Amino acid sequence: MIKNKRLYSPNMVKEIIEDYDFRFSKSLGQNFLIDGNIVRGIVSGAGITSEDIVLEIGPGIGTLTEELALNAKQVLAIEVDETLRPILAETLSEFNNVEIIFQDVLKLDLEEEIRNRFGDASIKVVANLPYYITTPIITTLLQKDINIHSLTCMVQKEVARRMVAKENSKDYSSISVFLKYFGDGKIILDVPKSVFMPKPKIDSAVVNLEVVNRNLSVGIDQFEKVIRASFSMRRKTILNCISKGLSLEKDEVREILSDVSIEENSRAENISFDQYVLLTERIFR
């Protein structure tokens, strides 16, 4: 391996891939970053300082991990692909503040892994997420009993737009409302497909979400049920969606909607976050 060169150099990535005869797995969403500006942009956009503990999902060959290790106090990375073990052992060998757990992030007891290492310290999540499970990873992480300070994730551009969309826009969907429960997301970087190896078919974007305590009276489980029901049938009215999705009589739903001043003919995409909170409160009171 070429010494004194950063991992995001395209030649470096090529060399590592060849040295280890590594085969990219499409099904694991393996598109590795090969652009220093983007790698640095993600880490500075996440506001990583030498005080921070970072959780990275999917380090790949360690490109983003390297930049995180240079800036953070501690990095814990979770990688499902065992074939990357020898590569990561070499590419990150100079760092003593990085630990990799080789497991599926959705199957791992992350709460315990984090508690054992860091207690209840605040964690910044930074990741170039595998596209096939972006939403499950984000929603699962946020619902765990982990003290997450912020999430900074590369996702497909369309998903990024949905994540930060406001009501009455075409991108407003269940993930927009769900995320708002935890904080206000913003797109901090647009990322062209040319900065990945192999090059994916779609562009990407990096979303940053600072987690805030909104002191809401409704729990995320109840809130999620209401959002899921509301967005379950895109062209149907909120009356129909809630009635069908939550198995409630239409008359009962009419009364609920009237109590929280939501028109029964509204569509899910026209209802604001605050109205969803009121609706959830009223349904489960």
Ligand code: SAM
């Ligand atoms: N961070 C690297 C980069 O930016 O170049 C690689 C990002 S690549 C888009 C996604 C990574 O997530 C791959 O290394 C893949 O093997 C890993 N991955 C996929 N599914 C995973 C899962 N369920 N749990 C943990 N890692 C996963």
